[in-house]
Amino acid sequence: MIQMTDKEFENFCRVMQENYGIDLKKKRVLIEYRMIAEVKKRGMHSFQEFLDAMVKDESKELQYTMINQLTTNYTYFCREMAHYHYIETDVLPNLDKDLNELRILVAGCSSGQECYTLLMMLEEYRLLHVLPSIAMVGCDINNAV
Ligand SMILES: C[S@@+](CC[C@H](N)C(=O)[O-])C[C@H]1O[C@@H](n2cnc3c(N)ncnc32)[C@H](O)[C@@H]1O
Structure with a gap:
C-alpha cells in the first residue's frame, strides 16, 4: 500500500505554492486522494517517484496532470x-x-x-x-x- 510521507506532502505543497501560488498546506487528504491514482496508473511505487519524474519530464505532461488533479474548479452560474x-x-x-x-x-x-x-x-x-x-x-x- 502506497502512503504519502510527510516529506512528499511538503514537496507537493512547495511545488504548488512556489510555482502556482496555491496553498495546500491544509489539504493533505486532498493531495493523497487525488494523486494516488496517477501514481498507481504509471506503475510508480511512491509519490516521490512521481515528483522526481515530473522534474525530468520535458513534455510537462506530469506537471499538467498534477495541476489538473490539485486544483479545485468549483464554478456555477449566478454564484455569489x-x-x-x-x-x-x-x-x-x-x-x-x-x-x-x-x-x-x-x-x-x-x-x-x-x-x-x-x-x-x-x-x-x-x-x-x-x-x-x-x-x-x-x-x-x-x-x-
Ligand atoms: C474555485 S475555482 C473558482 C472559479 C470561479 N470562476 C470563481 O471565480 O469563483 C478557482 C480556479 O482558479 C484556478 N487557478 C488556481 N491558481 C491559478 C493560477 N495561478 N492561475 C490561473 N488559474 C488558477 C483553478 O484551476 C480553479 O479553476
Whole structure:
C-alpha cells in the first residue's frame, strides 16, 4: 500500500505554492486522494517517484496532470450574486464616460460560468444604461477546464 510521507506532502505543497501560488498546506487528504491514482496508473511505487519524474519530464505532461488533479474548479452560474450587485451598483456607474472599451480579465475562471453570468449581467445593464463595448478574457491554469 502506497502512503504519502510527510516529506512528499511538503514537496507537493512547495511545488504548488512556489510555482502556482496555491496553498495546500491544509489539504493533505486532498493531495493523497487525488494523486494516488496517477501514481498507481504509471506503475510508480511512491509519490516521490512521481515528483522526481515530473522534474525530468520535458513534455510537462506530469506537471499538467498534477495541476489538473490539485486544483479545485468549483464554478456555477449566478454564484455569489453579491459580487455582481457590487459591480452593478458601485463599479459600472463610476466608469469613465470616455471609455471606449471595457476590458475584463477573469483569472482562474474554471469553465467560465461566472464569465457568462457577468456578461449576461452587463448586457442586461446595457438595456438601461450606456456601456462601452466589452472584451472579456477568462483563463485558468487547469488545462482540462
Ligand atoms: C474555485 S475555482 C473558482 C472559479 C470561479 N470562476 C470563481 O471565480 O469563483 C478557482 C480556479 O482558479 C484556478 N487557478 C488556481 N491558481 C491559478 C493560477 N495561478 N492561475 C490561473 N488559474 C488558477 C483553478 O484551476 C480553479 O479553476
